[in-house]
Every structure is written in structure tokens, then in C-alpha cells.
Amino acid sequence: MLPTLALVGRPNVGKSTLFNGLTRTRDALVHDEPGVTRDRNYGVCRLDEDRPFVVIDTGGIAGEDEGLAGATAKQSRAAAEEADLICFVVDGRDGPTALDDEILRWLRKLARPTLLVVNKVDGIDTEAAINEFVRFGFKEVIPTAASHRSGIDDLLDAVLPKLPEQGQGEELDDDPERVRIAFIGRPNVGKSTVVNRILGEERMIASDVPGTTRDSISVDLERDGRKYRLIDTAGLRRRSKVDEAVEKFSVVKTLQAIEQCQVAVLMLDATEGVTDQDATVLSAVLDAGRALVIAINKWDGLEKYQREQAETMLSRKLGFVDWAQAVRISALHGSGLRELFRAIHRAHASATREFGTSEVTRAVEAAYTANPPPVIRGHVAKMRFAHAGGSNPPTFIVHGTRLRTLSETYRRYLENFFRKRFKLVGTPVRFVFRESD
Numbered sequence: 001m002l003p004t005l006a007l008v009g010r011p012n013v014g015k016s017t018l019f020n021g022l023t024r025t026r027d028a029l030v031h032d033e034p035g036v037t038r039d040r041n042y043g044v045c046r047l048d049e050d051r052p053f054v055v056i057d058t059g060g061i062a063g064e065d066e067g068l069a070g071a072t073a074k075q076s077r078a079a080a081e082e083a084d085l086i087c088f089v090v091d092g093r094d095g096p097t098a099l100d101d102e103i104l105r106w107l108r109k110l111a112r113p114t115l116l117v118v119n120k121v122d123g124i125d126t127e128a129a130i131n132e133f134v135r136f137g138f139k140e141v142i143p144t145a146a147s148h149r150s151g152i153d154d155l156l157d158a159v160l161p162k163l164p165e166q167g168q169g170e171e172l173d174d175d176p177e178r179v180r181i182a183f184i185g186r187p188n189v190g191k192s193t194v195v196n197r198i199l200g201e202e203r204m205i206a207s208d209v210p211g212t213t214r215d216s217i218s219v220d221l222e223r224d225g226r227k228y229r230l231i232d233t234a235g236l237r238r239r240s241k242v243d244e245a246v247e248k249f250s251v252v253k254t255l256q257a258i259e260q261c262q263v264a265v266l267m268l269d270a271t272e273g274v275t276d277q278d279a280t281v282l283s284a285v286l287d288a289g290r291a292l293v294i295a296i297n298k299w300d301g302l303e304k305y306q307r308e309q310a311e312t313m314l315s316r317k318l319g320f321v322d323w324a325q326a327v328r329i330s331a332l333h334g335s336g337l338r339e340l341f342r343a344i345h346r347a348h349a350s351a352t353r354e355f356g357t358s359e360v361t362r363a364v365e366a367a368y369t370a371n372p373p374p375v376i377r378g379h380v381a382k383m384r385f386a387h388a389g390g391s392n393p394p395t396f397i398v399h400g401t402r403l404r405t406l407s408e409t410y411r412r413y414l415e416n417f418f419r420k421r422f423k424l425v426g427t428p429v430r431f432v433f434r435e436s437d
């Protein structure tokens, strides 16, 4: 499970700036895609690739308990109460304020592990700024200037040892043949219907995975002779708590399920098209580099013109992930499921395919020969050799000179060239460029 860090503090101290600094992805490509929206409050910090964690930007903690402000405050408090670690963010220029004191009192009552972050120390005496907060009594105080990206690494160094390790290992990787999938999407798209339909057909061989907690229920099943694990299946959770008519959509659970799966099945509702919330979930899958299958549900009962409308909408909004297979299904009638599993299998095979050094180098050479990068001020980027750098997603490490000058367009060209050449379907593809002298 991904650990969680909550940023807590009064308005304007720099929480969201800090949040952006922690959660920005190294995948600039994904960032710039039109149609990708990001949740402003939840993100995953991947600055240390081996230790990702969820960052929650809580809005105002203090404030009246009524109306919209009250609702925000309640949500923020709930998020902080569940976090593994809290960063109490204060403004090093303003010094302590009455509102800081109020939050401090609340944090003391909460008694969760907490760090003090003194932000906005750019251009001021850091030592003096920190000293103003001595009476808050924190053992660990991290000065940052979030808007200058300064202090973020120190903050990370302070945060990581305090987060629980992700006991992923044995529980998840016991059987390399088993494909870990997660059905994700916003509320009411049909996740629990599809999961129950799948399990209903396979009930005999489905079994709960031991060791999973009440909050995360995974189920193993076999289908057409292949083994799967359904990760953190919201539908099952709901089935066991029948009185809770609608379970609250949990962003953190979704992020955790994405992290644990190999193939994410993003469910959409054909009758509603692609909403901002869908795009947010999608961007989380892309950031995590997971293989992706898009299941367009509720395809039953649509009139012909509605289907056409849906198709147009989907290709317009999802054109940038055209490498992912989109399968039209009806969870209600159980149609399209065979095709869905075929797509899942294909995505998994692409995402986990192994690549030899010579085939990768040959592919780079072929791409280069077919379309060399443009000459920039008398120089041209050269790619010398390449090799595989990991799977799920397939990662290719290219060595050469002036690779920094390769444009986005050229990088995309390379990506598409590799996709075609290696018939990669349903998975992001990553390139890492290394300068060699």
C-alpha cells in the first residue's frame, strides 16, 4: 500500500506549491497532453522512484464548521487523521500566527507523526525564521522555499524514513504468471457490477487473497486458463457492506490500487462520456506507467446516434492514449468481457515483454536512419546504442550525444516507432536519454 503524507497549514503558506514540487512527474510528455487534468489535492510523489507515496494537499484545516469552508475543513481533517505522516507547513516570513497556533493545538490532540516545514525562507535569514517557531516544540524542522524548488530534497530525506515501508514483495509477487489487474473509475461507471459479473461466472475458483485487510480486498481468479488477481476491488467491499448504499469514491484507494496492479482497466460510462474525474484517474495511471485498457461500459441500450456520439467523444478526448485498446462492454449483460480479457492479456504481454540489447539498438538505428533528428545550430543529436531499462512500462535507455536537444516531437516519433516495431499495445513506453562523451 502506498503510504500517505498530508500537507496541513493555514491558507497561503505554500502548501499547493509544495504539493506541486513533490508530485510533478518526470514525464513531461504526459503533463503536456491536452485532456489530462490533475486532481489538485491528491498526487503521488515519485521523486524517489523506489518509494512512491501519496501526497494530500489539505485545504483549510481551521475555519468555521459550516457551509463549504466547513466541509473542506472536515475533509482536510479526515485526510490528516488517516495520513501516515503530516507536514505542518508554516510561513517563514509571517512567523507564527494565531491560526498556526490553532492548528498546532489540533495537531497535538491528533498525535500523529508530524514534521514542521518552514516555507518561504528564500531571501530571508533562515536561522532566524526557524527560531520563531521553536516554541512549537518540533524536533524536526525543514526550511523550504517551495516556489524555488529549494529544500524539497531535504524534505524528502526527512519524510522517507518516517513512512512505512510498502510491504509489497511477497504478497504481490508470489506468482509471476498471475496478472494483477484493477478496475478503476469514478463512482457509478459500473465497477462493482463488472467485478461481480466476472466473479459470478467464476465463483468456484475465486478466492479471497489472505493477508489483505478489510480496506483492500484482492481476489484471485482464473479465466480461459489464465490467472488473474483483482486488486482492491471496490465492488466486493460494497457487497460486504450492503447498507452503505454508495461508498465514497476514495482517491487514495484508487491511487493505491493503480500502484499495485500491472494492468489498470479504466471504466467509463458510455452514456456520460469522458468527465474531468475520468481524466484525473487516467492521468494517475499514466503517471504510474501502468498498462491500460479502457472499458466503455453501459454500451447496451444506446441508440445508434448515441453510439456515434460516444465514439466521437471518445476519440476526441482519448486520442492521446490511442495506444490503449478501448473495449465496449455491458457489465449488466456480461457482453464484451471476453474481448476485455483479451485486451488485458495483450496489454500485460506488451508491458512485461523482455528486450535484448541488440534488438533495442537496432530499433534505435532504424528509427534514426528513417528519420534523423533535425540539425540544430550546425549540430545534430546522435544516438550510439540503447538497451532495455525495465518493464511495466517498457523502458529504453538511449545513449548518445546532444540528446537533450531532441524535441518532444522527435521523442514521440521514437516512441511510436518502437510501438510499431515491437507491436506494443496497451502500455506506456518510456525513454531515458543518457549523454555519453
Ligand code: GDP
Pocket (backbone or CB within 6 Å): 009, 010, 011, 012, 013, 014, 015, 016, 017, 018, 119, 120, 121, 122, 144, 145, 146, 147, 148
Ligand atoms: P496554499 O494556500 O498554502 O496552498 O499556498 P500556495 O501554494 O497557493 O502559495 C501561496 C502564495 O505563496 C503563492 O503566491 C506562492 O507563489 C507563494 N509561495 C509559495 N511558496 C513560496 C516560497 O517558497 N517563497 C515565496 N517567496 N513565495 C512562495
Ligand code: GDP
Pocket (backbone or CB within 6 Å): 185, 186, 187, 188, 189, 190, 191, 192, 193, 194, 234, 235, 297, 298, 299, 300, 301, 329, 330, 331, 332, 333
Ligand atoms: P460503481 O460505482 O462504479 O461500482 O458502479 P456500479 O457497479 O454500482 O453501477 C452503477 C449503476 O450503473 C448501477 O445502477 C448499475 O446497475 C448500472 N450499470 C452498471 N453496468 C451497467 C451496464 O453495463 N449497463 C447499464 N445499462 N447499466 C449498468
